[in-house]
Amino acid sequence: MGTSQSREDYISDSDYEESESGESSQYDDAQETSSSSSQSGTKTLNSLDEVDAKLKSLKLKYATPQSPNVKNPVKLYLHIGGNTPKAKWVISDKLTSYSFVRTNKINGGNDSDDDEEESEGVLGDGFWVLKVGSKVRAKVSTEMQLKMFGDQRRIDFVDKGVWALKFFSDSEYRKFVTEFQDRLFENVYGLKATEENKMKVYGKEFIGWVKPEVADDSMWEDADDGLDKTPESVTPVRGNRDLLEEFEELANGGVQSLTLGALDNSFLVSDLGLQVYRNYNRGIHNKGVSVRFDGGSSKIGSNSTPKKALLMRGETNMMLMSPLKDGKPQAPGVQQLDIETGKIVTEWKFEKDGTDITMRDITNDTKSSQLDPSESTFLGLDDNRLCQWDMRDRSGIVQNMVKGDSPVLHWTQGHQFSRGTNFQCFASTGDGSIVVGSLDGKIRLYSKTSMRQAKTAFPGLGSPITHVDVTYDGKWILGTTDTYLILICTLFTDKDGKTKTGFGGRMGNKIPAPRLLKLTPLDSHLAGTDNKIHGGHFSWVTENGKQERHLVATVGKFSVIWDFQQVKNSAHECYRNQQGLKSCYCYKIVLKDESIVESRFMHDKFAVTDSPEAPLVVATPMKVSSISLSGRR
Template sequence: MGGSHSREDLDFTDSDDDDSASRASDASSDFSTPPPASASRAARLPTPASIDAIDTHLRNLHLKYSDPISPNPSPTPNPAAAAAALNAVKLYLHIGGSTPAARWVISDRLVAASFIRSGDPSSDDDDEPAGPWCLVVGSKIRARVGPELQLKTFPAQRRVDFVADGVWALKFLHPDGYGDFNAKYHSCLFENSYGVAATDEGRAKVFGKDFAAWARPEFGDESIWEDATDAFSPGPKGGGSSPMPARSPMLRPLMEDFREFEEPVEEDGGGIQSLALGALDNSFLVGDAGIHVVKNFEHGIHGKGVSVKISGGGTNFTTPKKALLMRAETNMLLMSPATDGKPHAKGVHQLDIETGRVVSQWKFGKDGADINMRDITNDSKGAQMDASESTFLGLDDNRLCRWDMRDRHGIVQNLANSMESPVLEWTQGHQFTRGTNFQCFASTGDGSIVVGSLDGKIRLYSKSSMRMAKTAFPGLGLPITHVDVTYDGKWILGTTDSYLILICTIFIDKDGKEKTGFGGRMGNRIAAPRLLKLSPLHSHLAGDNSKFREGRFSWVTENGKQERHLVTTVGKYSVVWNFLQVKNSHHECYQNQEGLKSCYCYKVIPKDESIVASRFMHEKYDTSDCPEAPLVVATPMKVTSFSVSSQR
């Protein structure tokens, strides 16, 4: 356990040994770390000393040039030389992963970086139809411009890092080259994401006038993002910058004070498939063979040696993909897909936890017809602790509704005498005629609902109406795969495959009153969101095809209390952000950034296998010694609890 930090913050030097660079370019086995500036210069080969020399060298490599932008370093400049200088870079490759031997090595000492559209006349692929913009670096890199590059900038070093079958870094030789590259990158990214050019007209078409701050964050109102400091993880005073924000001292106390408690899972359980955290005495690990009951403690969860073997109900039960606690956590609703490979289910199994029996198989139905549901969740953040709870929320691609386990007269249905599966009562909701493509949802403390969609939109519905969204935030180019919301409804966390999106729903209405987007239309008083990302190196080390999954706030169910952390799972990593730090508009991560601001200050908890779930326990399990409730990380064969000590 512990922080998984690399030498990502290595400050490249321009005094690299040409001999070693030449060898690195020819054979990866000969890669070596560039020597310091004080190294002997006797063995160095001559390096290009002028723009013209650089241009000659690049042309000998048969590289392509972008349109010239007039530089000023050469006393006798020519347009071709200027263009060559502008996109001339050193190409570095990171080797060694997270081991102590990890380092950057020179892959190409002098090469050109450019953006080419597939099928472009300037491309070598003359017969290829027009396609997305690609980043091309010499002959070694050709990658589609998109969030999957995980591109990160270091303005002070005129450097960008990214992932493309490895972790690479570009060091720009010309002062204007770095800015020119970033401008072109953002334009290509916008066009690849939305299919329109990155012009004022294109941005207006995508975001509309109400979301102008999303299209041009530099002109947006930042006042809504509070300047926050955390009691046990103090923020910086002032706006200093750092080449490696993730190594910031702000998170070092948090990293050092994590305490770990690990427990293996019984092998006959078939491995953990999902985690159902309880706010009361117990939590539950759902596996292929049943449900393993664990006890909640202030230091985390610990096995009780009790396993509930699912039985009864006359059903061929399959491993559920969703487990929902209800009725003071004495009952659990288990939802399994009706078809392999698809998340939709025709109903739910109601499990009595104390007896371990499925007491009913509920069917989803409306107007006499069976329907499917994609997801279910509790009516509100704390509803699972309510012993009288009989309703829950349901979501399908084009449906949002509330189900009731009582009949239409409010009477609990007699399950014992039922010869057929009882049908849940559709008590509230709406079936949309147009393709909303809902994917996920969550509820606030008062029962308001946030819904994420395939097109990336996030919609806010009040607790009184599911017909029309009060607010609809535009997509950023990727589907929303999971969504969470704070208890007070003021903050939303959307999960995409490549990053998390943090949105503030607060606005001031025309009467000067503070409201959220659940209770009124925000109009054009909408602040730009924050993006929470991994560094290119951590994105690569998290594992093949690793995606962000189930970003969540820490768990609060009481008015006046604020969530303190955010957590998500990426492959073999559990990643934690300090919530107050992310909201701090003066945070060092945000200095000198272009476009939507991204936070890279996080804590990585690596595991040996892919993580099933990462979640904070209920707020009642934080103590004076631990300012946050324990974090629970479940893998198929282990469950680990982490607590944070406030004592240094």
Template structure:
């Protein structure tokens, strides 16, 4: 069965001593170590020091080292450093353990963080943290990238009250476990809003029935995926279509990504294959998604495709793309643009009204309106790490980008020139948009997960106007990490001065998690039900 969420350790307690307190340097603090599930004082007064081991050498490649008492390690994103200005505290992961420093003074904390951010910039980008180099990386959004909200930045104008304590600590214990028959590793779990949901594993799909109340039942049905030459298809992406009666399959890692296959889920056959071509040149697709958040529930005949330099809308009905049973027509290209080499697109997601958010390997995020794909309305600079997946709320007001070490949460809302509320999908919004909020693991949990990356962050699944997403989930090794979205928004509002958020629930499994996702609200009402699929093929869901 599923395990309960693990209790997280409390805040480090302040050091106590019956003796007179030692002098407290303004640039120092108390060093704590996390052991056996709790914090203890390691050194009552330390001064953290940053030094560049390569300073003055010919290659001038920065190599920053952080010294804190007896703890010494190189500065990198692997430190999982989490900062909290309100408590003058940093937590970090070192090779020999998890530590925290509570600074004695606010100026001491702020001086260290400014120095650390420059050292991290140099470690990530391999260049000095000069103003010119920061402009090279961030353009005119250097303050934004540094976590500074512009004056008058819009922040969450929904009328929702913040969550109560009971809501924040919801129990995501799953009461039902389905052990599917043995097969290849699970790649993906596709949730349906109608009758079925689907587990994609190797060259087969296992079918689950959606039940009222949010539970799933194993249909004991496995559909083998074969093309018209009776060769197995091993997809790494699946996209439900045609009111969830079909699934489009993409195989980007198997040497066949110039083709997309359509499988009819009722007849259990691959009924169409399309070549993705432009001017007789194969266009290998890296990702695909529906035109909008509701597409799989409709009869939409178009969908979006992405490769590292192109964003394209394909149409299965066009003359060269007529679906012929077990034939290989070429998908028609409705609109799209080839972008200059080097965009390095990696993933995309769509809003309820068809606007598109695209993530890149260099960390950049571009927002396109539903009216044109020729130029991004708004572009956000990368923060150093590749974006491996991206999601957006139904109303387009929030974007969640997954990197290995954090989830980047962006609020897209701005005031237009006429002061009406709009989003960065509709108007150019770079300089007026709120700074990114970073949802991070506590370093002790990053250590427990053995440095596994965060993967596939997503919001709860909303498909109608006026509904608000409630939770965010991502997978990390054997863990599902769950953030209460309303609590995140309330706690990181501009006046709270908290840009890094580390309050979450987590659920642990015995094997690696392939997908953490949510049941469609149609089956759960206002409740939120988590579904976890492990790579071994076990599926966990809330029972009723």
């Protein structure tokens, strides 16, 4: 366990630092001399020639020019030693140069700096890569995990290792960052990074996403100042917290998913069946009870291990969804498990207008509806479908479970889109509004009364949204991509001066810029190149007036925790000297000895008085752990 405060935060190189300090002291002297001479009544210096002549007459010792006579000069560093006590930065090249080239190959081949542009600003074949001397050749993408240190004129990034570039002037640093962001836009969208094309991609309402420096951040400030602060009766977020592992137990092996309950029990779905755990204030404990899945033939045509488990009806029933094919999430139906008896009571088919269909995901109608003992409906999602399913027939009567064909779920409301939506994931708010993430990075907001047309559609940043979550009050959305989390504020002020969320109406043209939650390049590299961020969640509340306090996501063997209040704070130190969208790198890491399947916070009611949050449950294929955020050192 640990935090993100790692050894890569500052590069100290004696030659470079001495040169900088020498330059600084000499220019300080020059400024002081100039100031005193001005006060003594000397004539005003009206031209650069006069200024230069005056400085020369003072016989100052000029510093050696910091910027060598090389195009795009930089100093290249390599981080070695990983996260060990011997970790350090070493100089890889004291003086080299960088360039952005367009190519069809990452490794080898002849590069050309010529951009073959097509009409209307569309780029030709190939993509942009960053070259630094002969040692770095990386495709410009979010996988580089580029991090900016404006005060050090430095950027860090990942390319088969962790590298840093130091620039010789502020202007050269800013030039690189601007060019990198433009090349990233062009690689993602295949369009030249012109203002016109950026408006075409994002829309004029999202000018703040294109130019964060002109974005209206007042909603972040307003929300931070009171709209969604935790009530005083709830334990406040404290500093100096440690992560304490309360329980760790062996699972039966092959854990596929974690399903937390807000009442007595939580569950692990594994290859062998369903394991039942008891909920406590310090975490979850194995009850020694398990339900084995029947290995016989399924009526709905799927015999694989369930990948999705959804609690319903006061957490006495569970809907299990198994994909038809390995590697594909789509399922033709769901199995309904009675938890008290441990038996599958029925197998439901997905059907619309007499035709069998599939779903890629299911979720509860609202954040708290799994606690409703009479719940008979749930939401479904496929690539181009968003709907609500009902276990009752059209007359509202519970269907008769007779032997033979599987009963058909009733499609109560929803919409089948013609094409192009590429839905991937969804979540519901406390009042039943729905947020949907898509393959193209878009995030759509639907009201609880209409699934046909989104009230608001955020453009995203081009990376597919693999998971999405939303706060109980609908004011904040957390989208997960392979390389970062995107936090979106849905609040806006309507024409009557009322504060609303984007689920209830169009947000107009004052939409706040999102914030990104990222790993540092070093932590990203340590997590492994093949490991992707997944399953970003808010902590769990099911009552109005309570506010989620943390966010958690998983990557490789890391469970990563961010302080929600800190991320929302615009004055947070992470955001200083950044260019572009604000990115937060302040987090805590829970490290396990095998890849983590899922990390989730227990329900808010399980938070104890000396902890600012309910326990975090971390499931790996072989173990399940409960972690407390302690208010003590």
